[in-house]
Amino acid sequence: MELNRRQWLRGIFALCGAAMLPSRLFAATPAAFKATDAKAVFQDLFGDLPIEESDAVNLRTPDIAENGAVVPVSVSTDIAGVESISLIVDENPNPLSASFNLTPDAVPDISFRVKMGKSSTVRAMVKTSDKVYMATREVKVTIGGCGG
Amino acid sequence: MAAKVKIRGKLSGGIAKIKLLIPHPMATGTQRDADGNLIPAKYIETVTLYKNDKEVLTANWGASVSKDPYLAFQINNCVAGDVIKVTWVDNLGDTGGGDIALK
Numbered sequence: 001m002e003l004n005r006r007q008w009l010r011g012i013f014a015l016c017g018a019a020m021l022p023s024r025l026f027a028a029t030p031a032a033f034k035a036t037d038a039k040a041v042f043q044d045l046f047g048d049l050p051i052e053e054s055d056a057v058n059l060r061t062p063d064i065a066e067n068g069a070v071v072p073v074s075v076s077t078d079i080a081g082v083e084s085i086s087l088i089v090d091e092n093p094n095p096l097s098a099s100f101n102l103t104p105d106a107v108p109d110i111s112f113r114v115k116m117g118k119s120s121t122v123r124a125m126v127k128t129s130d131k132v133y134m135a136t137r138e139v140k141v142t143i144g145g146c147g148g
Numbered sequence: 149m150a151a152k153v154k155i156r157g158k159l160s161g162g163i164a165k166i167k168l169l170i171p172h173p174m175a176t177g178t179q180r181d182a183d184g185n186l187i188p189a190k191y192i193e194t195v196t197l198y199k200n201d202k203e204v205l206t207a208n209w210g211a212s213v214s215k216d217p218y219l220a221f222q223i224n225n226c227v228a229g230d231v232i233k234v235t236w237v238d239n240l241g242d243t244g245g246g247d248i249a250l251k
Contacts (some may be wrong), residue, residue, distance in 0.1 A: 033210040070214045089212065093178070097212045100221075106197075106205040107163065107222035113214040115176070 032096050038088050038123065041096045045086060045125070046132050054079075057135035059124040068116040068141040075124040076109035077133070084127045085110055091120035116141045153234055153246035164226040164250055168219045168234055170195070172244075176211040190240055192217065198233040199223055226250055 032044035042051060060074040075085050085108060086099040097114045100106075108126065116122075119140045126133040151171035158165045170192065177189030195207040195217075204223055223232065228250055235245035 033208070074220075092212050094210050094212065097210050099208045101206040101208070103204050105199060105202075105224050107224055109222050111218075111220040113218050115174075115212045115214055 032099070033094055035096060036094060038090050038095045041086075041088055042125075042132075045084075045096070045099065046127060049127070049130070049132050051125070051132040051134055054126075054133035054135065057124055057126050057133045059122065059135040059137050061122055061137050061139050063138075064140045064142065065116060066142045068118070068143055070113050071116050071139065071141070072111065072113050073122070073124075074109075074111040075126070075135075077126050079108070079126055079128060079133060081128045082108040082126055083129060084125075086125040086127070087114065088123040088125065089114060089116055089120050090123070091118050092116065151244070153236070153244060155232065155234065155246050155248040157232055157248045157250050159226055159228060159250045162225055162227070164199075164223045164230070164232065166197075166221055166223065166232055166248075168217075170217045170219070170234075170236060170244070172216060172236075172238065174211065174213055174215045174217060190238060190242075192236045192238045195219065195234060195236045197221070197223075198231075198235075199226065200231055201233070 032041050035041045035044055056077055056079050058076045061071065065071040073087060082102050084099055084101050087097045088095045089097055098112065100110055102108060116139065122137050122139050124135045154169040156167045172192055173190055175187045175190045179187045181187055189211060191211040192209050196203060197205040205221055230250045231247055233247040237243050
């Protein structure tokens with residue numbers, strides 16, 4: 001039952017994403033921010049683009065975050081033609097945290113801070129026109145940052 | 149009226165290094181106040197950065213960006229006098245922003 005419900009939800013999210021595509025090609029769709037697992041985020045943000053782990057994506061986070069409410073994250077890369085940089089925290093209720101759309105004038109080097117509910121895989125996704133490059137890190141959280 | 153965005157900019161070799169601090173609660177909608185009541189979701193959804201009124205970077209955010217968001221980024225091909233402007237919109241339609249002239 002659980003699986004069926006999940007698949008059904010995923011289908012709905014995918015549909016929403018597709019419906020929004022024409023008008024919001026360069027924006028992350030709201031559906032991607034509401035998705036509840038990383039795979040659904042990939043589908044919404046990148047469609048069928050191949051995703052490849054790459055050393056060229058430099059993701060910096062602490063190994064251990066004492067305060068999950070404020071986890072500093074930096075993503076940078078030397079890859080040319082970067083269209084967007086997205087950050088996904090797998091274990092958060094909504095894994096997609098942020099998605100940055102870059103013009104050629106923006107350097108692909110961005111730092112900000114995110115909340116993490118608990119220890120999780122963190123993924124930096126760098127999208128070009130024909131491929132998505134990914135870097136992952138495991139971050140341990142001592143005190144969760146999602147309240148409750 | 150939202151508190152003003154704090155912006156610092158440093159120009160070196162044509163690249164502007166910009167740091168922002170945006171005073172904002174970034175409430176996820178799952179947190180509770182001292183009396184146990186849910187705090188309604190209020191978070192910034194879109195931040196747009198402009199160089200001389202030309203869009204250079206757009207950030208789409210979820211509620212999991214930390215309270216009082218910090219953002220550091222860099223812009224190519226800048227010269228002294230260029231104006232870097234930031235605007236934000238949250239999920240309730242509130243807006244804010246600020247700007248800085250590079251020196």
